[in-house]
Amino acid sequence: MSQATKQAVESGLPRPEKEIVLNQTGELNLAEALKWGGLGGLAAIFIAAIGMMEAFDERVLIQPVLTLSYAGLGLIPFIFGYLTAKPPPSIEGMPPVKAGLHHLLAAGLTGILAGILLSLFVLLAQAVNLRDIFVNISPRTLDILTFEQETTLALILLIIGGGVLGLLGGLIVIIPEQWRRPVVSALTWTLLVGLLEVLFQPLLRGLNLNFVDNILFSPFGGLKQEGALVVFVVAFAIYTVMERREGIFSQRLAGMSDREKRPYLYAGIVVLVIVLGFLPIVGGVFISEVLDLVGIFLLMGLGLNIVVGYAGLLDLGYVAFFAVGAYVTAVLTSPTSPAWSPELTFWAAIPFVVLAAALAGILVGTPVLRMRGDYLAIVTLGFGEIARLLFQSEWLVPYVGGAQGILSIPNISIGSFEAQTPPQLFYPIAAFVLIAIYVSWALKDSRIGRAWMAMREDEPVAEVMGIDIVQAKLSAFIAGAVLASFGGALFAAKIGSIFPRSFDIIISIQVLVLIIIGGMSSIPGVIAGAFIVIGLPALLREFSEFQFLIYGALLIYMMLQKPEGFFPAKERMRELHGEEMLQDDWLKSREAADQETPAAAPDHNPDTG
Amino acid sequence: MVLLEIRQLTKSFGGLMAINKLDFHVVPGEIVSVIGPNGAGKTTFFNLLTGMFRPDDGEIWFDGHNLVGLRPNQILGFGIARTFQNVRLFPNMTVRQNIMVAQHARTKSGLLAAIFRTPAFRKEEETVRQKAEETLAFFGSRLVGYRFDQPAFVLSYANRRRLEIARAMATGARLLLLDEPTAGMNPRETTELTQLIGRLRDEKGYTIVLIEHDMKVVRGVSDRVVVLDYGQKIAEGKYNEIAQNERVLEAYLGRKGAQEYAAA
Numbered sequence: 001m002s003q004a005t006k007q008a009v010e011s012g013l014p015r016p017e018k019e020i021v022l023n024q025t026g027e028l029n030l031a032e033a034l035k036w037g038g039l040g041g042l043a044a045i046f047i048a049a050i051g052m053m054e055a056f057d058e059r060v061l062i063q064p065v066l067t068l069s070y071a072g073l074g075l076i077p078f079i080f081g082y083l084t085a086k087p088p089p090s091i092e093g094m095p096p097v098k099a100g101l102h103h104l105l106a107a108g109l110t111g112i113l114a115g116i117l118l119s120l121f122v123l124l125a126q127a128v129n130l131r132d133i134f135v136n137i138s139p140r141t142l143d144i145l146t147f148e149q150e151t152t153l154a155l156i157l158l159i160i161g162g163g164v165l166g167l168l169g170g171l172i173v174i175i176p177e178q179w180r181r182p183v184v185s186a187l188t189w190t191l192l193v194g195l196l197e198v199l200f201q202p203l204l205r206g207l208n209l210n211f212v213d214n215i216l217f218s219p220f221g222g223l224k225q226e227g228a229l230v231v232f233v234v235a236f237a238i239y240t241v242m243e244r245r246e247g248i249f250s251q252r253l254a255g256m257s258d259r260e261k262r263p264y265l266y267a268g269i270v271v272l273v274i275v276l277g278f279l280p281i282v283g284g285v286f287i288s289e290v291l292d293l294v295g296i297f298l299l300m301g302l303g304l305n306i307v308v309g310y311a312g313l314l315d316l317g318y319v320a321f322f323a324v325g326a327y328v329t330a331v332l333t334s335p336t337s338p339a340w341s342p343e344l345t346f347w348a349a350i351p352f353v354v355l356a357a358a359l360a361g362i363l364v365g366t367p368v369l370r371m372r373g374d375y376l377a378i379v380t381l382g383f384g385e386i387a388r389l390l391f392q393s394e395w396l397v398p399y400v401g402g403a404q405g406i407l408s409i410p411n412i413s414i415g416s417f418e419a420q421t422p423p424q425l426f427y428p429i430a431a432f433v434l435i436a437i438y439v440s441w442a443l444k445d446s447r448i449g450r451a452w453m454a455m456r457e458d459e460p461v462a463e464v465m466g467i468d469i470v471q472a473k474l475s476a477f478i479a480g481a482v483l484a485s486f487g488g489a490l491f492a493a494k495i496g497s498i499f500p501r502s503f504d505i506i507i508s509i510q511v512l513v514l515i516i517i518g519g520m521s522s523i524p525g526v527i528a529g530a531f532i533v534i535g536l537p538a539l540l541r542e543f544s545e546f547q548f549l550i551y552g553a554l555l556i557y558m559m560l561q562k563p564e565g566f567f568p569a570k571e572r573m574r575e576l577h578g579e580e581m582l583q584d585d586w587l588k589s590r591e592a593a594d595q596e597t598p599a600a601a602p603d604h605n606p607d608t609g
Numbered sequence: 610m611v612l613l614e615i616r617q618l619t620k621s622f623g624g625l626m627a628i629n630k631l632d633f634h635v636v637p638g639e640i641v642s643v644i645g646p647n648g649a650g651k652t653t654f655f656n657l658l659t660g661m662f663r664p665d666d667g668e669i670w671f672d673g674h675n676l677v678g679l680r681p682n683q684i685l686g687f688g689i690a691r692t693f694q695n696v697r698l699f700p701n702m703t704v705r706q707n708i709m710v711a712q713h714a715r716t717k718s719g720l721l722a723a724i725f726r727t728p729a730f731r732k733e734e735e736t737v738r739q740k741a742e743e744t745l746a747f748f749g750s751r752l753v754g755y756r757f758d759q760p761a762f763v764l765s766y767a768n769r770r771r772l773e774i775a776r777a778m779a780t781g782a783r784l785l786l787l788d789e790p791t792a793g794m795n796p797r798e799t800t801e802l803t804q805l806i807g808r809l810r811d812e813k814g815y816t817i818v819l820i821e822h823d824m825k826v827v828r829g830v831s832d833r834v835v836v837l838d839y840g841q842k843i844a845e846g847k848y849n850e851i852a853q854n855e856r857v858l859e860a861y862l863g864r865k866g867a868q869e870y871a872a873a
Binding site: 438439442443446447448449450451453454457458460461462463464465466467468469475478479 | 659660661680681682685686690691693697698699700701702706709710711713714715716718719720723724726730733734737776780
């Protein structure tokens with residue numbers, strides 16, 4: 001879109017006619033292809049130069065043809081081709097721009113251009129030694145980029161491959177709507193199943209579905225080729241059916257009252273509990289370990305969601321509450337706790353953990369009562385560091401052990417059952433997470449929850465509307481602190497020994513990232529965020545090396561494209577589009593019917609359904 | 610009997626006297642308009658009344674309580690609620706939630722009651738929800754039905770103004786301070802809102818102080834008009850008296866303009 005068009009769109013004016021004519025006559029949009037092709041090429045060079053290609057080479061998605069590094073590389077022209085071909089968003093009152101053959105050509109061109117840029121990079125890297133500066137441009141990386149072939153052949157392959165993948169990306173735009181989602185989803189699932197072999201394979205084996213495992217997965221890692229085909233076809237079939245059926249189902253659900261929905265809700269909860277109960281048994285040690293970690297971060301995420309998502313208080317020192325929970329548990333339960341060891345059980349220590357966390361919440365909350373936004377963030381950041389340094393300090397060595405930490409923290413036990421292994425530990429963690437989810441849900445829809453939200457929206461106005469800001473802020477800090485302290489207590493019991501180093505600032509950042517990516521103030525969002533931000537890097541070791549790069553990229557993408565998160569809260573999900581026209585229609589229909597207070601929304605209302 | 614009594618209220622920002630030794634009173638059931646040129650201190654006056662600013666000097670008595678030095682939420686608790694010149698709703702909360710949260714000061718349930726869903730909590734929630742819907746029904750069909758669950762930011766400008774008035778009503782206040790309720794509305798909406806302000810008093814029994822620039826509205830609703838200029842009260846009385854007052858004309862039109870107006 002040209003600058004002039006953009007301005008026109010922003011000001012709500014009809015777009016200049018010239019551009020529409022251009023698009024309809026099907027002239028090749030060279031500028032678009034150059035832009036995305038250039039960016040695509042740079043992206044490909046970037047991931048090669050930081051060593052991603054080499055790191056991802058071990059992970060085979062489809063044996064033996066596709067490794068993660070090639071999948072990542074191939075996705076670049078595909079995605080950028082798609083972006084090139086994608087028509088600009090349609091504007092009200094204008095006929096939508098139809099994608100045509102010229103779009104497809106532009107997409108192919110994008111891919112070729114990206115391929116050319118990458119080829120130039122390969123030539124450069126072969127001619128000049130770049131490793132003095134870019135240490136990751138290793139011979140192995142170049143081998144991967146040249147497909148271990150002769151250079152000329154490899155470069156031709158890169159360029160042609162780029163072009164073909166770009167074309168395919170463009171093709172996604174061209175194909176009819178009802179096929180687009182099944183195709184894209186099936187492709188995604190195929191790659192995902194290959195990628196998450198470490199997740200799917202133990203699950204299949206645990207369920208005694210060895211034959212499915214044999215069909216899908218190769219003994220040498222990754223999907224078999226026929227396995228990949230099976231996944232693609234099955235996913236495609238499911239999505240094709242869903243495309244037809246989904247509307248009916250969601251319409252029926254929307255038509256139901258809360259009371260009618262209730263049995264489904266309860267059934268859903270029962271199913272969820274059963275699944276959770278069997279998950280660690282089926283999944284085995286590795287998956288349970290990942291789940292435990294996700295659970296602990298999820299507790300913190302839910303807590304921080306109350307502070308940041310509900311109450312709008314940006315707390316960057318959140319790890320302090322996590323540390324308080326862990327240290328109180330350690331001191332009270334460990335027989336070797338330095339000063340004083342009452343050797344309580346985990347459960348007997350929990351009330352003290354809650355108490356200490358609440359106190360810590362008040363301690364942090366009180367000095368920052370009059371602060372907002374950036375100032376609050378900086379001060380809490382300081383508090384987080386203060387907490388870590390205190391636990392590390394010489395001064396407190398006699399009580400919390402300083403850098404030596406506290407060791408031999410006992411396992412959690414209920415009667416004679418002792419949670420030693422990750423699968424066993426999963427149950428207490430899951431129980432706490434379920435409690436935290438319930439608490440988050442209960443608070444959101446309550447007097448105090450609404451007060452928090454009002455405070456988040458506009459603090460001075462909230463105060464004028466009768467909300468006691470001091471009370472609201474402190475209660476938010478306390479609620480958040482208690483949930484995080486549960487996470488800390490479980491962490492201490494899980495690891496068995498704690499050190500100040502475990503409570504680094506980076507934990508605060510990770511928790512914040514997970515709620516931003518999932519969707520602020522949305523409980524499903526926080527859950528999904530914990531799995532994406534904590535679970536994925538734990539499952540796929542090679543990702544953890546690039547964890548912060550990926551967080552950064554993801555955050556930038558979120559801020560630009562989906563500031564409300566992947567799974568936003570209901571009230572933020574609705575789009576502005578057409579709401580006001582909807583009101584006029586509705587008012588007219590009401591005036592015609594001459595009714596004062598209608599009971600329900602009209603049926604033709606698509607946005608609230 | 611006087612509901613609100615203000616004596617010698619003073620507030621300055623640096624060298625600027627925003628409000629200068631202002632005396633003011635409202636009796637129950639009255640509709641008082643506060644008018645004056647831009648920068649006369651009208652909104653500052655509301656900010657002082659609601660505790661958003663603290664006065665330098667003077668007394669504010671509301672129903673026998675001295676309000677000076679109280680926090681805004683305490684003042685609301687005594688029964689004064691306001692709207693804002695530049696509509697300030699809670700945009701990401703639903704229409705219903707906006708009204709429910711306004712009842713905060715009149716309700717009690719705390720953190721633990723919400724977590725354990727005590728019977729008292731459930732009952733209170735139900736009452737609050739019902740009152741929210743009743744309050745919104747006062748505005749006819751505009752803010753009810755499917756509107757309940759829409760976020761406030763999707764509302765049209767006029768509906769936002771209505772919702773803000775509803776929010777002030779739901780606080781349980783007796784005195785409503787409306788800061789330019791018709792600003793930015795078209796003539797039809799203005800007429801409608803003028804009637805609505807009358808209904809607020811006649812049907813719901815509110816006492817109302819409003820800041821207004823639209824003289825049609827002022828003439829239509831006010832029992833009494835108070836004119837501010839440079840933070841001082843320059844005139845007070847019925848609309849017709851004010852309209853003839855020389856100092857008022859001068860404040861609005863300048864000395865020369867006032868003379869020309871008087872000559873014509």
